């Protein structure tokens with residue numbers, strides 16, 4: 167345990183030292199880093215995420231768990247999670263913000279098509295999974311859904 | 319340190335929705351099984367690994383462009399930078415679902431009551447702001463950068479570098495603070511007290527997060543991993559597209575180097591040399607050439623291999639009578655631009671495959687690839703593979 171404590175103290179001290187490196191670099195290269203602008207960007211990112219994005223995701227997840235039928239819950243959670251991530255990652259390409267008429271090798275693909283295709287694969291796979299869960303549930307409960315056993 | 323702070327007690331209707339320090343992350347009023355330290359610990363470890371990989375490969379990329387005096391960048395292995403920078407971008411993109419899932423899982427702690435009880439708790443929780451802000455900044459600016467999108471007023475590379483130190487510093491403090499909880503959480507079974515009403519189990523949730531990382535990788539990594547090209551429908555670059563089948567970062571139109579007048583064009587080798595050279599394009603073509611198969615690797619993570627033919631830089635230096643081991647600076651015809659000139663270190667200048675290339679896959683260079691002459695060297699970021707080269711200055 168003593169060695170563990172020492173390692174933790176060391177890690178924390180190293181972390182503070184890295185903050186010092188950050189400040190030094192940001193000040194020395196302030197023409198490029200623009201520290202005031204830079205800080206505003208990452209603080210805004212944290213606040214927007216914690217105040218808007220995460221609560222919204224939690225609310226959607228809560229709705230699914232609360233209202234979706236049992237057989238649909240996990241597949242729907244999965245499809246929504248994957249979709250959110252895929253849309254977030256492909257957003258700049260999809261909107262084409264960085265498109266340059268003078269250089270068509272930036273964003274050379276059809277991203278609306280690519281996104282549609284990717285999401286279609288996700289939703290079809292999850293729909294198949296949900297259907298399989300529904301069928302299994304029906305088989306396990308010939309008397310009807312109200313007395314069905316839990317899927318899986 | 320042992321000072322206990324007193325906090326007001328919120329009304330019970332609110333209180334039951336807020337987790338308490340030391341109690342489970344999911345507040346008593348919720349039925350969630352996923353807002354859980356077992357999830358937080360596992361995703362945390364995955365983040366520590368991915369962020370460390372990104373940090374190390376990022377530092378490597380940084381020193382190529384701002385080399386410290388004590389470090390000589392090697393020219394070999396030729397494909398090293400292609401691998402390190404490919405890994406950097408692929409790992410960073412794969413970390414996006416890991417980060418979002420982790421922050422989602424621990425989010426109730428954001429409204430924890432009381433926020434902290436001791437000075438030590440206050441300090442490590444304060445370090446979460448640079449950690450969370452820095453992580454989102456790194457992944458967000460990286461994702462925008464590879465799409466050529468710069469919606470901010472700072473220099474991307476330097477701001478991203480600063481954020482990487484900030485984030486890794488925050489990560490070390492965080493690990494120091496949660497090491498004990500993490501170790502305990504890893505010892506407990508994921509299955510214990512899990513959901514049974516058809517929603518994702520803890521294991522299922524972690525699996526889906528992993529699947530999200532997988533989908534992100536497959537749909538984007540083809541920018542550098544050629545076999546994945548057909549599947550990478552969301553990749554912002556495509557290694558087979560562009561003039562002569564090779565992508566371009568700075569076009570001749572943007573650099574103002576379209577339609578170079580070959581009659582007026584000269585390649586100069588000058589500076590600390592015995593015999594300065596002034597060569598026409600035809601004189602360069604008449605020199606003995608070499609063909610090298612080398613990747614062009616962008617700092618933005620894409621790469622494409624090609625056969626380049628041209629005059630080895632070291633032959634030119636020898637002909638001009640430069641001292642071996644001299645530092646070389648190349649300049650472009652381009653008038654403006656951050657990468658108008660580049661330094662060629664000793665190891666690269668001495669390498670047989672460091673070429674002033676005239677041909678790409680057997681054809682004269684396209685203007686976008688640097689016609690009439692460009693540098694192509696092993697293990698070197700694309701921004702330093704200077705195009706439209708007109709002077710070789712020996713220092």
Ligand code: HEM
Pocket residue numbers: 343354355358359361362363365366369417420421424427428443446449450453489492493496497499500503
């Ligand atoms: C980019 C990397 C990481 C980020 C952004 C991050 C972020 C966070 C945040 C915001 C919290 C909530 C803390 C609070 O408000 O009290 C948290 C909790 C936690 N983190 Fe991390 N973390 C990261 C890496 C790690 C690593 C490397 C580990 C393990 C070695 C880890 C293990 C944990 C654990 C176990 C908790 C739960 C603590 C509890 O039960 O409240 N995290 N993390």
